[in-house]
Amino acid sequence: MKSVAATCVLMILVTSVTSSEATISSCSDVIKNLKPCVSYLVSGSGKPPGPCCSGVKALAAAAATSADKKTACNCIKSTSKSLNINSQLAQALPGNCGVSLPITVSPNADCSKVG
Numbered sequence: 001m002k003s004v005a006a007t008c009v010l011m012i013l014v015t016s017v018t019s020s021e022a023t024i025s026s027c028s029d030v031i032k033n034l035k036p037c038v039s040y041l042v043s044g045s046g047k048p049p050g051p052c053c054s055g056v057k058a059l060a061a062a063a064a065t066s067a068d069k070k071t072a073c074n075c076i077k078s079t080s081k082s083l084n085i086n087s088q089l090a091q092a093l094p095g096n097c098g099v100s101l102p103i104t105v106s107p108n109a110d111c112s113k114v115g
Contacts, residue, residue, distance in 0.1 A: 027075035041085040053097035066115030073111035081107040
């Protein structure tokens with residue numbers, strides 16, 4: 001009986017840790033994931049580099065709730081305003097990394113429609 005109880009407690013802990021990791025608590029979380037994409041979005045061409053796609057995939061996994069998606073959108077929007085990004089590369093970034101990201105990488109994104 002102790003092993004069943006221990007297993008249940010372990011499963012609850014693993015589940016709570018996993019779900020808490022998949023949330024966006026600040027812009028620094030978003031920026032950390034997308035930092036490897038900056039040079040590609042500013043002056044790149046072709047397919048994005050591997051570390052960039054890893055960051056995009058991590059962001060897609062972390063943006064699980066409407067609140068996460070809105071936070072990520074607002075962070076991307078404000079950060080991209082200070083960079084001169086190639087809008088075509090930015091729009092194609094999620095698809096080129098093989099993920100579906102319901103957030104537009106653009107300084108003109110309408111974050112009120114995200115979520």
